[in-house]
Amino acid sequence: MGLGRDPEDVVTAIKLGADIFDCVVPTRMARNGTLYSGKLTSSFKFKSKFKKGRLNIGNKSFKKDFKAIEKNCDCYTCKTGFNRAYLHHLYKTKELLYYRLASIHNLKFMIKLCEEARSLILKI
Ligand SMILES: [Zn+2]
Numbered sequence: 001m002g003l004g005r006d007p008e009d010v011v012t013a014i015k016l017g018a019d020i021f022d023c024v025v026p027t028r029m030a031r032n033g034t035l036y037s038g039k040l041t042s043s044f045k046f047k048s049k050f051k052k053g054r055l056n057i058g059n060k061s062f063k064k065d066f067k068a069i070e071k072n073c074d075c076y077t078c079k080t081g082f083n084r085a086y087l088h089h090l091y092k093t094k095e096l097l098y099y100r101l102a103s104i105h106n107l108k109f110m111i112k113l114c115e116e117a118r119s120l121i122l123k124i
Contacts, residue, residue: 005029007036007053007113008046014117015044026110030102033058033091036109037070040116055084057102062088075108077101 003009003018004025013021026036035055038048046053055062055069065084069077077087082101090098 004110007038007048007109010110010113011040011044011046011117014114014121021110021114026106027103029054030106031099033102034106035069035087035102036106040113040120042120044117044120046113057084057087057091059088069105070109073105073108073112075105077105 002023002025003013003021004023010021029036033056035057036053037050037055038046038053041047048054057069062084065088067084068079068082069084069087073079087098087101089095090101
C-alpha cells in the first residue's frame, strides 16, 4: 500500500490503526542499496542511528565497516556474519548475492518492527 519507505511511516500507520501492510518497498529499497536499521522504543517511538532508519550500503563509509547491518538482528544475513563491508563490496560489484541478502534483512526488519509494535499494543 505504498508504506515502508521509512520504518517510522509504518509506526505512524500502526498508531493510526493500520494492521495490514503489503508493499514492495522493503525489497525495492534493499535492491537499491538501502538497508533498514533501528528499533521501536517502549514509548512507541522509532529510534535509529541512521537518518530515517535507513543506511545506504553504497556509501564509502561502509567499505571498511565490519559490523553487522543491525547489531541484534536475527535475520539470516546478520546472524550468519555478513557484515557491512562485505555487503558494500557485493553491492558495488553488483553481485546477485547482495540483492538476496539485503532483501532478507529488510523483510525481517519489517516483520520484527511489527512484532514489537504488536507486543507494545498488547501491554496497553
Ligand atoms: Zn539483519
